[in-house]
Amino acid sequence: MTKHYQHVGAAPIVVNGREYAPGMELREEIEPKLEEFFLVIGALRILPPEDRPQNKKGG
């Protein structure tokens, strides 16, 4: 299932062949074992709906 994440770790990660630098947001379908790994090491956080770009109010 595709989810919306934010890269909150200190090292770049590669997901489905795409490299993401710290701070980037990503919408990816990540294999559950790898997703758990990224969450455990603090590389990713799942963005709550209110933090997703499409739900942010323009300023």
Next chain:
Amino acid sequence: MAIVTAGSAGGGRVLINSVALSDHAKNFVLNIGQETRDVTAHGNSVRVFRPGLGLVTLDVDFFNDHAAGSVEATLRALVATSSTGFPVEVRKYNTGSTTVNPTYSFTAVFDGDLNVLSEDIGEVGMVAAKFLAYTGTFTVSTTAT
């Protein structure tokens, strides 16, 4: 022919379970050799051998970093008695794969000590990691990625 100093053109690539730790890797050594078995018997005048099993190892010396998602967190999470392996990948250059920059990858398991703290006064903390093959599949790819 291209003989270049390690670290030129931006240096190499070290990917441990999809985490790019290249900028913390001081050195890495990938070995894809094999064992041998001595089959010397009576009548031989020199020791003779036969090929044994392949042996794939990856040794990396990292500058340690305790930041989230960096060296220590990544390696610590990979030490597990229930591990079913994880991908590791190295390249000479941290650029796309080509015939002169092949991607070497295999499914690994962590081997040996993990010194999450190794503090020598006045020195930068280092952590050494050794990876062995979890499966028998070792891949060399020159396909652009």
